[in-house]
Amino acid sequence: MKKTNNHFFDEVYQVVRLIPKGRVSTYGAIAKYIATGKSARMVGWAMNKAGSVSPKVPAHRVVNRIGLLTGKHHFNNGPNTMQQLLEKEGLLIIDDQIQQFELFFWDPMIELSIE
DNA sequence: CGATTGACGTACG
DNA sequence: TCGTACGCCAATC
Numbered sequence: 001m002k003k004t005n006n007h008f009f010d011e012v013y014q015v016v017r018l019i020p021k022g023r024v025s026t027y028g029a030i031a032k033y034i035a036t037g038k039s040a041r042m043v044g045w046a047m048n049k050a051g052s053v054s055p056k057v058p059a060h061r062v063v064n065r066i067g068l069l070t071g072k073h074h075f076n077n078g079p080n081t082m083q084q085l086l087e088k089e090g091l092l093i094i095d096d097q098i099q100q101f102e103l104f105f106w107d108p109m110i111e112l113s114i115e
Numbered sequence: 116c117g118a119t120t121g122a123c124g125t126a127c128g
Numbered sequence: 129t130c131g132t133a134c135g136c137c138a139a140t141c
Contacts, residue, residue, distance in 0.1 A: 008137095008138090009138095026123085026124095027122070027123055027124085028123065028124055028125095031123080031124090031136095035136090035137090037124080038124095038135090038136055038137080039123090039136055039137055039138085040123040040124055040136080041122085041123050041124085041135095041136065041137070041138085042121095042123095042136075042137055042138065043122080043123080044121065044122035044123065045121070045122080045137085045138065045139070046122095047122055048121085048122065048139090049139095050122095059122075062122080063122085064122075064123060064124085065123075065124065069122090070122050070123085071122030072122085073122080074122055082122095
């Protein structure tokens, strides 16, 4: 058995699940909240596993720092799944980019930092 | 076991 | 302002 730092992945799943409906977060923000922002890529890897863990992690609520749906192609149901889900939550997405992303941005460092 | 990849981000030109 | 290069860290080939 290799006791990898599942703490990182676990935290990622926890945080992503805490993202409220109609809100989105970024890999960098999550990574920064957990691993001091040095492993934004690891968050993406965690998301890749997200489809293999349970309950499934709302990976569609996690995008890159510019609000671009970079990972939509990784969804099992199809590349449109991510956008459809986000639109269904009240978000507006044009050209795979979330409009007014700043307004919907859910930062765990802030939201979870509230006493 | 070594090299490459990867759903990112920041720095530099 | 836009484009390219590099760094992180783990998993996969």
